Amino acid sequence: MPGCLFCNIVAGKTPAEIVHDSEHVLAFKDIRPAAPVHALVIPKVHIPGIHEATPEHAAALGQVLLAARDVAEKLGLAKGGYRLVVNQGADAGQSVFHLHCHVLGGRPMAWPPG
Numbered sequence: 001m002p003g004c005l006f007c008n009i010v011a012g013k014t015p016a017e018i019v020h021d022s023e024h025v026l027a028f029k030d031i032r033p034a035a036p037v038h039a040l041v042i043p044k045v046h047i048p049g050i051h052e053a054t055p056e057h058a059a060a061l062g063q064v065l066l067a068a069r070d071v072a073e074k075l076g077l078a079k080g081g082y083r084l085v086v087n088q089g090a091d092a093g094q095s096v097f098h099l100h101c102h103v104l105g106g107r108p109m110a111w112p113p114g
């Protein structure tokens with residue numbers, strides 16, 4: 001999608017610290033980490049948010065979750081645990097409208113979230 005920041009990262013036009021790259025999924029470090037470990041896992045296809053996903057995206061969504069698991073393992077979070085977050089829309093504070101799953105860890109996570 002022209003003008004989409006995360007599509008530009010997929011296309012290699014915007015630099016990012018890549019931690020996972022597979023056929024349908026890319027993961028990279030968040031530029032403003034909210035935890036000691038903070039990565040973003042995205043489908044390479046442009047989906048604005050989880051609410052815009054359709055059944056035809058089922059495989060990509062499954063691959064995003066499995067990649068999030070692999071990224072957590074690679075970044076050393078398997079033992080201590082980690083949190084996966086998908087923000088949707090204004091009330092959740094979504095700021096980039098290309099679906100992404102946050103992988104957060106390296107410290108205890110509060111519940112309920114803010």
Ligand code: 5GP
Pocket residue numbers: 005016017028029030031032033040086087093094095096097
């Ligand atoms: P959201 O608020 O939409 O759930 O999450 C968007 C995330 O993208 C934020 O955590 C923000 O720090 C991150 N982000 C915004 N711009 C960039 C960028 O240019 N590069 C990287 N790696 N992360 C970004």
Ligand code: ZN
Pocket residue numbers: 001004005006007008045046047097098
């Ligand atoms: Zn996009």
